[in-house]
Amino acid sequence: MANEVHTHQFANGLTLLAEPMEWLESAACALLVPVGSSSDPQSLPGLSNFTCEMVQRGCGGRTSRQFVEALELLGVDSSGSVSNAFSSFTGAMLAENLFDALTIYADVVRRPELPEEQLEDGRLVCIQEVVSHDDDLAHQVMVELRRRRYPDPFSRVRYGTVEGIKAITLDDIRQHFQAFYQPQGAILSVAGKVDWPRLRDHVAERFADWSGTAAEPVETPPAATEYCHINHESSQTHVGISYANVPYSHNDYFQAHGAVGVLSGGMSSRLFTEVREKRGLCYTVSASCETVRKRGAVVCYAGTTTERAQETLDVIVAELIRLRDGVHAEELQRLQARIKSSLIMVQESSTARSGQIAWDWYHLGRVRTLHELNTIVDGLTCDSINAFLVDNPPRDFRVVTLGAQRLEMPRGIS
Amino acid sequence: MEFRSHTLDNGLEVIAEVGSKAYSTALGFFVNTGSRDETDELSGVSHFLEHMVFKGTPTRSAEDVNRELDEIGSQSNAFTSEEQTVFYARVLPEYQGRALDLLSDIMRPSLRDEDFNIEKQVILEEIAKYEDQPPFGAFEKCMAAHFVEHPLAHSILGTQESVGALTSEQMRSYFEQRYSPGNIVLVASGNVDFDQLVADADRRCGSWQRFDAPRETPRAASHTGLEVIKKDAAAQEYVVQVANGPASEDDDRFAARLLATALGDDSGSRLFWELVDTGLAEFASMSPYEFQGTGIVLTYLACRPEDTAAGLQRVRQVFERAEKSGISEEELLRVKSKICSELVRQSESPARRLFAVGSNWLQRRAYMTVRETVDAYQATETTDLAAVLEKYPLTASTTVAIGPLSQLAASA
Numbered sequence: 001m002a003n004e005v006h007t008h009q010f011a012n013g014l015t016l017l018a019e020p021m022e023w024l025e026s027a028a029c030a031l032l033v034p035v036g037s038s039s040d041p042q043s044l045p046g047l048s049n050f051t052c053e054m055v056q057r058g059c060g061g062r063t064s065r066q067f068v069e070a071l072e073l074l075g076v077d078s079s080g081s082v083s084n085a086f087s088s089f090t091g092a093m094l095a096e097n098l099f100d101a102l103t104i105y106a107d108v109v110r111r112p113e114l115p116e117e118q119l120e121d122g123r124l125v126c127i128q129e130v131v132s133h134d135d136d137l138a139h140q141v142m143v144e145l146r147r148r149r150y151p152d153p154f155s156r157v158r159y160g161t162v163e164g165i166k167a168i169t170l171d172d173i174r175q176h177f178q179a180f181y182q183p184q185g186a187i188l189s190v191a192g193k194v195d196w197p198r199l200r201d202h203v204a205e206r207f208a209d210w211s212g213t214a215a216e217p218v219e220t221p222p223a224a225t226e227y228c229h230i231n232h233e234s235s236q237t238h239v240g241i242s243y244a245n246v247p248y249s250h251n252d253y254f255q256a257h258g259a260v261g262v263l264s265g266g267m268s269s270r271l272f273t274e275v276r277e278k279r280g281l282c283y284t285v286s287a288s289c290e291t292v293r294k295r296g297a298v299v300c301y302a303g304t305t306t307e308r309a310q311e312t313l314d315v316i317v318a319e320l321i322r323l324r325d326g327v328h329a330e331e332l333q334r335l336q337a338r339i340k341s342s343l344i345m346v347q348e349s350s351t352a353r354s355g356q357i358a359w360d361w362y363h364l365g366r367v368r369t370l371h372e373l374n375t376i377v378d379g380l381t382c383d384s385i386n387a388f389l390v391d392n393p394p395r396d397f398r399v400v401t402l403g404a405q406r407l408e409m410p411r412g413i414s
Numbered sequence: 415m416e417f418r419s420h421t422l423d424n425g426l427e428v429i430a431e432v433g434s435k436a437y438s439t440a441l442g443f444f445v446n447t448g449s450r451d452e453t454d455e456l457s458g459v460s461h462f463l464e465h466m467v468f469k470g471t472p473t474r475s476a477e478d479v480n481r482e483l484d485e486i487g488s489q490s491n492a493f494t495s496e497e498q499t500v501f502y503a504r505v506l507p508e509y510q511g512r513a514l515d516l517l518s519d520i521m522r523p524s525l526r527d528e529d530f531n532i533e534k535q536v537i538l539e540e541i542a543k544y545e546d547q548p549p550f551g552a553f554e555k556c557m558a559a560h561f562v563e564h565p566l567a568h569s570i571l572g573t574q575e576s577v578g579a580l581t582s583e584q585m586r587s588y589f590e591q592r593y594s595p596g597n598i599v600l601v602a603s604g605n606v607d608f609d610q611l612v613a614d615a616d617r618r619c620g621s622w623q624r625f626d627a628p629r630e631t632p633r634a635a636s637h638t639g640l641e642v643i644k645k646d647a648a649a650q651e652y653v654v655q656v657a658n659g660p661a662s663e664d665d666d667r668f669a670a671r672l673l674a675t676a677l678g679d680d681s682g683s684r685l686f687w688e689l690v691d692t693g694l695a696e697f698a699s700m701s702p703y704e705f706q707g708t709g710i711v712l713t714y715l716a717c718r719p720e721d722t723a724a725g726l727q728r729v730r731q732v733f734e735r736a737e738k739s740g741i742s743e744e745e746l747l748r749v750k751s752k753i754c755s756e757l758v759r760q761s762e763s764p765a766r767r768l769f770a771v772g773s774n775w776l777q778r779r780a781y782m783t784v785r786e787t788v789d790a791y792q793a794t795e796t797t798d799l800a801a802v803l804e805k806y807p808l809t810a811s812t813t814v815a816i817g818p819l820s821q822l823a824a825s826a
Contacts, residue, residue, distance in 0.1 A: 023435060026759045064691070068682045072748040075755025078681075094755055124693020131718065132696045134649035135548045233647050235542040267468075267480035267490070277476060280535030283543050305542050334484040341487030341506050345438045348763050 005357055005367040006196045012211045013184030016203050017357045017367060019191040021350055027095040027192030028350040030358045031105050032086040035180035038153035038217045046160015049082045050126045050168050051176050056080050057118040060107025064118060076101045082158045092351045095193035099202050106206040109181050119170050129159045137232065137402050138301060141240040144228055144400040149242050151219040154292050182212035189358035192350030227409055230402040237309035237403025239302045241316060243394050245289055247296035248363045255388035256289060258380050260298055261335040262327045263287045268334060270319050281312045306404045317410045324393040326386035339377050343370050417781045418608040424624045425596030428615050431771050436604035439510050440768040442502030443521050444599045444776050447592040450496045450565040451629055458572015459580060459588050461494040462537050467501060469529040471519050476529060479520055486512050494570055497705055498776055504765045507605040511614060518618035530582040537577050549652035550645055552816045556654040559641055560812035564634050566705060595619060597627035601772035604764025631707030634658060640813045644820045650696060651722040651817030655713040658806045662704035662777035668790045669798040670702045674711055675749040676741050677732060688728045695725050706777055711808060719818045733808040740800040754788045
């Protein structure tokens with residue numbers, strides 16, 4: 001199992017990570033610049049997303065069309081997107097085209113044209129992205145749930161608001177670019193068939209003379225409401241539940257991950273068995289660990305028709321409370337089998353690994369190799385997970401529902 | 415990579431693309447049955463049956479099946495399409511035997527009444543889920559309008575009414591007509607021990623009784639029309655257009671895919687530059703789907719209601735210009751590069767190869783290496799794309815729009 005990840009910290013604050021996977025023909029890269037919706041000014045929500053759109057509308061002397069066509073000719077499956085913390089530019093390609101692609105990505109983050117004649121088209125694209133979420137009901141539930149869990153600006157959606165985007169000028173974008181497209185805290189991760197010394201030299205040539213530091217956002221605490229219902233004439237009621245959990249960087253994270261893995265994930269997991277298999281209450285039910293900056297939560301979702309929504313909520317909450325009693329040896333064994341098998345299989349995907357090593361670096365300041373992850377998973381025991389659950393029992397739930405009827409909160413919910 | 419195949423005495427074919435260096439083994443039973451093999455009364459039965467296959471056998475309960483799939487650390491699932499129902503598992507090579515044991519057992523399900531009644535609720539929830547989700551059934555409605563009396567008019571999920579009325583006897587009878595070993599292929603890819611696979615398959619599946627499971631594969635007539643369905647709860651307008659295209663057995667399917675990528679890939683295509691890059695639409699794309707006997711090219715547009723008429727007009731202009739002047743050499747070069755790069759990257763995953771190899775075999779009884787597929791695309795010329803456009807004009811299509819609008823200009 002792969003046990004080598006190269007790292008190189010440039011003097012300007014950019015980190016280069018590489019996991020060689022010489023058995024593949026492909027390579028994948030992710031360039032993360034530390035500017036996301038949490039960097040948006042209060043008055044201009046959506047500025048980071050609009051800026052990300054604009055840097056891809058021509059760079060390094062290329063027009064918007066030349067930029068897209070250059071990547072297509074190289075056979076790069078490319079995308080640019082904004083999260084709360086980062087603007088990310090990712091590509092998957094045949095390994096022989098990696099260096100040419102990196103040269104183009106360097107232009108995107110360092111030498112965008114930010115052309116005035118593209119501004120209105122870019123604005124419309126960003127507005128489309130906002131309104132496209134109006135029809136995504138499960139997403140709306142998750143957004144409300146995050147607002148009740150994390151402080152602003154970390155609970156913000158990545159795409160801003162229509163009003164915010166309408167108010168943005170080209171000067172705003174230029175200033176935002178100047179202030180935040182900086183190497184300090186930026187991560188470039190590569191996985192696949194790569195030659196480390198050559199990669200490091202190439203990246204040094206393209207990025208080492210980049211310089212600057214971006215500002216850190218300021219926090220405002222979230223509203224502390226337990227339950228929120230959004231009325232909507234939909235076929236299903238969409239139910240979201242969250243509770244506090246340790247973040248990815250915490251020493252106990254894998255204990256929490258183990259507990260949630262017993263709850264949801266495999267086909268024999270508790271939520272799938274109790275909610276769907278035994279009662280037929282819904283098609284989709286899930287729980288997962290999420291980390292937002294230094295905070296973590298467990299987030300559950302289920303979609304179910306209105307008349308069965310109350311029972312669905314009750315059964316899920318009962319399972320969350322039952323988790324306090326601990327997990328069983330057979331459950332843990334199945335979980336370990338699933339995780340260990342996926343750790344081996346991920347070696348078939350350069351894209352998955354390039355994303356994972358960047359995530360590790362951001363949260364841990366180092367990268368866990370697959371070998372190290374395997375050792376951690378082997379070390380999980382029922383005792384260790386159950387001790388964690390005694391100290392961190394699922395409680396203080398936040399609930400958001402969207403649908404035709406408000407629900408009753410189950411007793412003993414907090 | 416090495417291709418291996420073997421046919422059991424009862425007609426069950428076993429095929430594999432063996433790559434001994436792969437980290438994983440992917441296995442699947444590909445059943446040649448789907449919504450096109452259903453009557454109106456049975457609409458949704460193939461997909462419902464796919465769910466019921468996981469509900470246990472004479473020797474395993476549903477819980478046993480789920481538990482064992484997790485015990486071997488598998489990533490397993492199933493899906494139903496218009497013409498295939500596929501059950502698959504991705505496992506580490508040492509679990510090939512256990513995975514086959516389990517998958518072959520569930521292919522002879524008990525179909526117990528109690529499980530049937532609970533699972534029916536899950537299916538009804540799945541239908542309700544898609545009713546809440548863009549494009550709000552526009553694809554199914556457009557297929558129904560385009561194909562009219564053709565078997566491809568049937569939706570995969572069925573409706574609340576058709577699924578609600580299904581009985582377990584009807585499902586058993588459907589199973590007995592479609593799940594013949596001669597109508598099923600066991601497909602494997604990745605790190606496969608093929609001789610062991612054949613020996614295990616013979617032991618586990620050799621006693622399955624063979625019977626005829628015929629399928630009608632008529633060409634679809636050309637159809638045009640426009641249907642606008644008002645849905646007040648939707649914020650955006652969703653439009654699906656279906657035009658005829660090459661069938662799975664037609665050689666011009668490679669040209670059709672290159673054409674659809676040039677005109678309607680989600681980035682860098684003509685529709686992208688006209689509609690998405692300009693912010694006129696949230697989404698605009700085009701893709702071909704091949705079925706036995708006939709095929710379609712599907713165009714999908716999502717935009718604000720007030721932009722829909724203009725958006726559809728632009729789509730039509732893009733099609734008309736392509737029909738008149740074709741695709742340029744430079745465009746063809748770029749889409750070839752895109753598609754071939756994607757094919758090679760796909761080949762790194764046995765799970766993704768499983769579907770390509772299995773589907774190719776089910777549709778054409780043929781195996782193509784990744785290299786042969788890449789060569790087929792590389793050998794295609796702009797004149798081949800023009801020929802596809804002439805044979806299957808994109809402007810002759812059926813359109814269904816769902817969203818806040820109650821009408822659209824007929825010129826759309």
